[in-house]
Amino acid sequence: xxxxxxxxxxxxxxxxxxxxxxxxxxxxxxxxxxxxxxxxxxxxxxxxxxxxxxxxxxxxxxxxxxxxxxxxxxxxxxxxxxxxxxxxxxxxxxxxxxxxxxxxxxxxxxxxxxxxxxxxxxxxxxxxxxxxxxxxxxxxxxxxxxxxxxxxxxxxxxxxxxxxxxxxxxxxxxxxxxxxxxxxxxxxxxxxxxxxxxxxxxxxxxxxxx
Numbered sequence: 001x002x003x004x005x006x007x008x009x010x011x012x013x014x015x016x017x018x019x020x021x022x023x024x025x026x027x028x029x030x031x032x033x034x035x036x037x038x039x040x041x042x043x044x045x046x047x048x049x050x051x052x053x054x055x056x057x058x059x060x061x062x063x064x065x066x067x068x069x070x071x072x073x074x075x076x077x078x079x080x081x082x083x084x085x086x087x088x089x090x091x092x093x094x095x096x097x098x099x100x101x102x103x104x105x106x107x108x109x110x111x112x113x114x115x116x117x118x119x120x121x122x123x124x125x126x127x128x129x130x131x132x133x134x135x136x137x138x139x140x141x142x143x144x145x146x147x148x149x150x151x152x153x154x155x156x157x158x159x160x161x162x163x164x165x166x167x168x169x170x171x172x173x174x175x176x177x178x179x180x181x182x183x184x185x186x187x188x189x190x191x192x193x194x195x196x197x198x199x200x201x202x203x204x205x206x207x208x209x210x
């Protein structure tokens with residue numbers, strides 16, 4: 001049975017954030033809000049938790065997980081960032097964008113795309129996500145909360161509770177979430193390509209891939 005915390009979306013209660021991070025550190029899987037949609041996350045390198053997310057979302061090994069980071073300096077430990085990428089990241093973070101970048105050796109192999117050695121990275125602006133990251137002191141390994149067979153992320157925390165209460169360890173209710181996942185932009189290999197149009201304005205990065 002998962003726990004259900006009602007956390008203030010603008011002024012997250014430190015006690016609840018601390019308890020949420022303790023669940024993550026014990027290998028738990030949590031659902032939490034970001035500035036695009038709700039996400040499902042766990043600690044980096046927590047193999048059992050990663051497998052639980054894969055099963056829940058029915059993801060294959062080609063799915064790029066996202067490392068949700070507190071800021072650009074944290075992101076730089078996990079991705080190779082050239083000058084062009086840095087300028088784009090600086091201009092558009094924090095925000096509802098996920099960037100696909102070439103991974104550094106710090107990234108566990110199980111989180112990377114198996115053929116391309118890439119990783120998705122994101123710096124969210126949502127106060128709850130930022131509070132979790134500050135307390136945890138490292139990125140949260142995450143995926144959008146889009147259930148199998150659905151195209152839109154779940155947005156109502158009470159629906160999440162009904163569907164996921166035996167599947168995850170904690171659901172953080174930060175109010176209704178967005179109905180669009182983040183916009184995904186690949187900056188790997190020096191090219192800029194919009195992979196998925198979502199919550200963030202994709203036209204800032206050029207044409208959308210079809």
